[in-house]
Amino acid sequence: xxxxxxxxxxxxxxxxxxxxxxxxxxxxxxxxxxxxxxxxxxxxxxxxxxxxxxxxxxxxxxxxxxxxxxxxxxxxxxxxxxxxxxxxxxxxxxxxxxxxxxxxxxxxxxxxxxxxxxxxxxxxxxxxxxxxxxxxxxxxxxxxxxxxxxxxxxxxxxxxxxxxxxxxxxxxxxxxx
Amino acid sequence: xxxxxxxxxxxxxxxxxxxxxxxxxxxxxxxxxxxxxxxxxxxxxxxxxxxxxxxxxxxxxxxxxxxxxxxxxxxxxxxxxxxxxxxxxxxxxxxxxxxxxxxxxxxxxxxxxxxxxxxxxxxxxxxxxxxxxxxxxxxxxxxxxxxxxxxxxxxxxxxxxxxxxxxxxxxxxxxxxxxxxxxxxxxxxxxxxxxxxxxxxxxxxxxxxxxxxxxxxxxxxxxxxxxxxxxxxxxxxxxxxxxxxxxxxxx
Numbered sequence: 001x002x003x004x005x006x007x008x009x010x011x012x013x014x015x016x017x018x019x020x021x022x023x024x025x026x027x028x029x030x031x032x033x034x035x036x037x038x039x040x041x042x043x044x045x046x047x048x049x050x051x052x053x054x055x056x057x058x059x060x061x062x063x064x065x066x067x068x069x070x071x072x073x074x075x076x077x078x079x080x081x082x083x084x085x086x087x088x089x090x091x092x093x094x095x096x097x098x099x100x101x102x103x104x105x106x107x108x109x110x111x112x113x114x115x116x117x118x119x120x121x122x123x124x125x126x127x128x129x130x131x132x133x134x135x136x137x138x139x140x141x142x143x144x145x146x147x148x149x150x151x152x153x154x155x156x157x158x159x160x161x162x163x164x165x166x167x168x169x170x171x172x173x174x175x176x177x
Numbered sequence: 178x179x180x181x182x183x184x185x186x187x188x189x190x191x192x193x194x195x196x197x198x199x200x201x202x203x204x205x206x207x208x209x210x211x212x213x214x215x216x217x218x219x220x221x222x223x224x225x226x227x228x229x230x231x232x233x234x235x236x237x238x239x240x241x242x243x244x245x246x247x248x249x250x251x252x253x254x255x256x257x258x259x260x261x262x263x264x265x266x267x268x269x270x271x272x273x274x275x276x277x278x279x280x281x282x283x284x285x286x287x288x289x290x291x292x293x294x295x296x297x298x299x300x301x302x303x304x305x306x307x308x309x310x311x312x313x314x315x316x317x318x319x320x321x322x323x324x325x326x327x328x329x330x331x332x333x334x335x336x337x338x339x340x341x342x343x344x345x346x347x348x349x350x351x352x353x354x355x356x357x358x359x360x361x362x363x364x365x366x367x368x369x370x371x372x373x374x375x376x377x378x379x380x381x382x383x384x385x386x387x388x389x390x391x392x393x394x395x396x397x398x399x400x401x402x403x404x405x406x407x408x409x410x411x412x413x414x415x416x417x418x419x420x421x422x423x424x425x426x427x428x
Contacts, residue, residue: 057411060409060410060411061410061411063408063410064408064409064410064416064424067408067421067423067424068416068421068423068424070423071421071422071423108310108311109311109312111311112310112311112312113311123214123278123312123314124311124312126213126214127213127214127278127279127280127312128311128312130213130280131210131238131280131281131282134209134237134238134280134282135282135283137235137236138209138282159415160415160416160417160420161415162415163413163414163415164413164414164415164416165415166235166414167387167413167414167415168413169223170223170224170225171411171413173213173216173220173223173224174224174225174226177214
């Protein structure tokens with residue numbers, strides 16, 4: 001249904017007599033709707049670092065990831081509101097299998113981390129966060145790629161996501177557990 | 178279905194088809210993963226420990242090819258660097274019992290995991306066609322091997338014909354072994370540190386630069402404007418001060 005709405009919106013803009021490019025398209029909307037929960041899951045994961053024994057530099061990185069992704073979530077929700085688009089989409093992961101599935105961490109993942117003994121936490125935290133942040137890169141690449149979004153803000157966000165998450169993954173792979 | 182309905186469906190399909198191409202921009206394989214520790218070759222490339230790795234640094238999780246291969250790059254030309262034995266691949270020092278850790282960007286149904294040395298299957302783990310658990314670790318005995326070895330770790334997907342490949346270089350038992358190193362250089366064992374622990378001199382002023390460790394209160398300039406650091410962090414591309422108000426306050 002959401003897709004249908006987006007389609008209708010797209011058709012309406014597409015049928016407009018003016019030649020002005022659309023401010024956003026269905027790919028922009030879907031990118032934001034998918035990145036919001038992806039970011040929120042990432043925030044859940046990095047918050048687990050607070051109360052665990054981890055290298056200070058890793059805690060610092062986790063805290064910076066939390067702050068920056070909170071800002072991104074606020075921005076994305078505001079853009080969707082401005083576009084009169086819903087913040088959320090169909091949360092059935094199968095509904096999005098066609099474009100690689102939901103790039104989000106399953107709830108059991110956060111639960112597994114929460115209950116992991118201290119001795120195992122660092123390793124699991126690194127692996128979960130590495131996969132989580134790399135997943136955001138994959139998501140953002142659909143926005144900047146062929147057939148992706150057209151909105152300048154959303155595309156710039158995708159650029160920043162690709163750059164920042166790639167750099168974060170590089171740092172994460174350099175930590176030892 | 179009546180003729181009218183068929184016509185409507187066809188018309189709707191014709192209308193939807195070009196839009197769906199936009200909605201589904203990348204119907205690429207979604208299951209992705211690699212061995213993070215001991216670091217696989219793609220992990221070492223992504224971590225910046227091996228130079229000139231090519232495309233793999235952008236997608237270490239994408240070494241995907243048909244099942245049954247025995248190559249480090251899944252036969253993919255764009256990842257040919259992974260098969261280059263002249264590269265200074267670090268080999269982690271391990272005992273004869275090694276725990277392999279996987280990173281996934283999507284956890285899809287798994288047929289099995291296999292660990293090879295050369296053409297010898299050392300150990301396999303059944304995936305039961307299930308989604309992998311939150312984190313995957315396998316402890317594999319490499320008893321009988323010593324010195325430098327190259328383990329090929331394979332993640333076989335159950336609902337596609339493909340598998341993901343990770344080559345992991347190891348130094349077993351620390352001492353010189355029966356398996357000679359394939360390269361002329363033996364990297365020092367595990368001297369790498371997180372980049373954040375080796376900061377450059379934190380400037381109280383200067384131009385914002387990725388790679389610099391900033392502490393709260395540091396002041397930088399970026400695009401002609403001045404910003405004060407609110408939260409300690411190591412700067413990275415994508416975290417430019419104007420885009421990260423949680424990290425930087427414009428002066």
